[in-house]
Amino acid sequence: MRIFQPDMLAGQCALVTGGTRGIGKATALMLAEAGADVAVIGRSSGEETVKAIGALGRKAKFYSCNVSDYGTVEAVVKEVVADFGKIDILVNNAGITKDMLLVQMEEADFDAVIDVNLKGCFHFMRHVSRQMMRKKYGRIINISSVAGLMGNGGQVNYAASKAGIIGMTKSAAKELAGRGITVNAVAPGLVETDMTKDLEDSGLLQNVPAGRMGRPEEISSLVTYLASPDAAYITGEVIRIDGGLAM
């Protein structure tokens, strides 16, 4: 059972990056369940997500896009607005890891993670916020991580990108609040997805007071709330969902 009404986001268009699997796919589906049409952005095929959204009676389309490419993102945002008429909700979820100890980390692996996680988020905020400003409404939710709050050995690149998202979120929130646009960050802990499939037996769970990994839908619930008109007075916030990991 969901806490939201099925028509809570009726008539709205959401754009979800990395919506082909994991947290992004669960979020795209939940936003559709709440009534939104969804533009699904990703590198791999998003047909499964699009089909599932269609089955919920909502419009959906997949756009193949590397979020780290400024020009491609600009073109894709134009295409989405042409197809859906507008973008009300932006979820910056696409992300990668390239873990390595600091002393062994290659510059290319540092840059790749910053380019996708941090710059990808900037690219979409940059191009989507303009049309949100024109209609004086918008909801932007950026997926950070507890690694951006407390650091994590082997992840200087990833933690830097996720901490960067927090600074960017707060700055954009200050710039856009007067235009009816909220900008918030969600910081998940360990969530069961392809990204963490090798970590399940790593002993990391010992640090999680809840004693289990999170489910993608548990992240999507908060994102869906932050995407709703009800969340109008929450902006510049960073909310952990981590079973107590970073408390």
Ligand SMILES: NC(=O)c1ccc[n+]([C@@H]2O[C@H](COP(=O)([O-])OP(=O)(O)OC[C@H]3O[C@@H](n4cnc5c(N)ncnc54)[C@H](O)[C@@H]3O)[C@@H](O)[C@H]2O)c1
């Ligand atoms: N799983 C976790 O434990 C966890 C914890 C904290 C934060 N996060 C964050 O949540 C987000 C989703 O992670 P997930 O666990 O679902 O990962 P995932 O690997 O299952 O999915 C990542 C998604 O991002 C897309 N993507 C990757 N690079 C891209 C690019 N260059 N352009 C476009 N799309 C790209 C992939 O196609 C995929 O759809 C990420 O930002 C991740 O950093 C995850």
